[in-house]
Amino acid sequence: MERTSVDIMGVSGWVMLQIAIGVLMAVGWSYMRRRKKVKGGLKRYEELPGPKEWPLIRNLHHVLTGPRPQIHNMWTNLALKHGPLFRFRVPFKNFVVVSDPKLIPAILGRPGLPKTKMYQLTSTLFNPYGHDNLFTYLNTNEAEWKACRKAFAKSMSPESIRAVFPKLRDRSKLLCEEVRKKRNGAPLDVQDAMQRLALDMIMLAAFSMDTQAVRFGESVILDSLHFCFEDIFWRLAMPWRRLLYRALPWLPSARANKGYHDRLYAAWGAICDHIRTMGPYDREDGSFSAIIGTMTEPETGKLWSREKLMAHAAGVVVAGMDTTAHAVAWALYCVATYPGVQEKLVAELEGAGLLATPSMPEPRDVDLNVLHELPVLDAIIKESMRMFPVGGSGIGRYADRDIDLGGYLIPKGTEVAVCLHTMHMVPWNFPEPTRFSLDRWLQDSGSGAVSQAPDSPASRPCAEAGQECSSAPGASKQAEHEQQAAEVEQPRDGQSGQASSQPKHRRDLKETRGEALTKPYIPFSAGPRDCLGQRFGMTEVLSMMATICGRFHLELDPQMGGEAGVLERQISSFTLAVDGGLFIQFHDRTQVPAQQAASAAAVPSEAGGKAKQQVPGSPARPVFSMTASSRRGDLRQ
Ligand code: HEM
Known part of the structure; x- marks a missing residue:
């Protein structure tokens, strides 16, 4: 045709x-x-500054390059290049990364943004039934999140902490005894040791259960948790892995995977049984067991099912253990590494009667009041949590609607990342961010005595928010309960028209809270989803540090390769950690050689600065460790 x-x-x-x-x-x-x-007047997402994209894979190459997952460093380096608000795209996902404190209220405040769905990937750690817990609920308007947050907050009150404090202190002392007996002077993996101590502490405080992990025997919870954490990361990298295990359950790796998960769930189940057998609970009982053990379903009034109890009990153990352990491990690293820091701390501990010496092998017991009077220790912890925030790689939120962020229109569906490491390590938030400096947090009265700077970047947010969270573990925190309750009961956006009906102190809290949200120092996050256990966590960290540093002189083990070696081996895991272990030598102060004691007594005028050079090729010592990577070996088989 x-x-x-x-x-x-x-x-x-x-x-x-x-x-x-x-x-x-x-x-x-x-x-x-x-x-x-x-x-x-808003600009488009595409107009945001950001790294150059490659065809098809866009920015994926940034994630795939490098020997280890160091998402925190990646975000920080990109922020240094592209500024406090930049875009980052991988196939099928758009991100925006924020390190401008002024933008935080829109993300972490109220109404703020919901958590990204990635949080729910962790639910396999807590139970096999898919129940959510405080950490994995995505929205602050979920009735269950509100009820749990309000109820659990009671167990974190100053009175509850005071009641369990002797147990916490004694457990730190037990760890020190074990190390003295078994590993004096030998390299100790502080990540492993502090996880053991933090696990014992949270189990004793929350459930009155004694796991005795500090004895350095086998720990079912720690071993299984390490494996199951790793499984989550492998599932992210290889989403088909789970299907493969289901299809081929006889594969050795599939069997190992199931075995570790089953053992973990059995351990969580044992906690639930313990909670139930400890009941019935007194109405006045503020312990976590009592609170969680009496939670009921709003519709039926029946006690929570065992499955739900398991999700929440496990959630508190996991959220409270790994974070505290790594916060202490990093603080110990800073003491052992940065010149002048240990000497300043020793002088302070000696002044408070907390230093062990050959003539006084058992120093005074740490108590809540004395912890409040140790500004140098407080500054060390704050500076260490600034440079090494354990929630380092980021607080993940999700734009559930089109939002205006810093004059850009961020489309619905974008992942919004607030990376704590980036917030703390960029010069627009902290001058000379890579320098470890206690002066950020201390003021000198002129007589040589130091105290906490009243307007230090840490004290401001807590004091203004009425929390006094990180600096005053033993202080009276009047109206805290009401505040926590107010947080979950009242919207904080000031849009609801309800403000005038609230009691005055609640309105004050609400007003100051908005400002507190714009502070750059947020190791415990900020806003309604900030850390539930921050007061308890800081009490643990302070008492662990005072007890350990009062009894041991610390030295970074030469195998770590000094500061550079440690920084190179950082990994963004569930918490910011060191791949392969963080080895520090613990030298008993009651037997410190004379020459070391003399150098410890010389207090330099300025603590901080660059790390000491390690002596290469020191004699090999027995290594006391059950490091994450040695456990990881199983998984790679
Ligand atoms: C130094 C120790 C700790 C640090 C640095 C820390 C840090 C954090 C951070 C950054 C978050 C926000 C996570 C996110 O939104 O992605 C968080 C949430 C949380 N933390 Fe902590 N934490 C510590 C100790 C604890 C302890 C001891 C407990 C419990 C006893 C605890 C329980 C929780 C819970 C339940 C949440 C979720 C709260 C919610 O979403 O409503 N934390 N923590």
């Missing part, structure tokens, strides 16, 4: 014209839509 001149490859000119018009209309519609959205 003869074709007309406008026939192209068998398609008539008329059809071609219609397609062309269709394409033009689609382009025009999308252009108009964008124009309409950016009408309010």
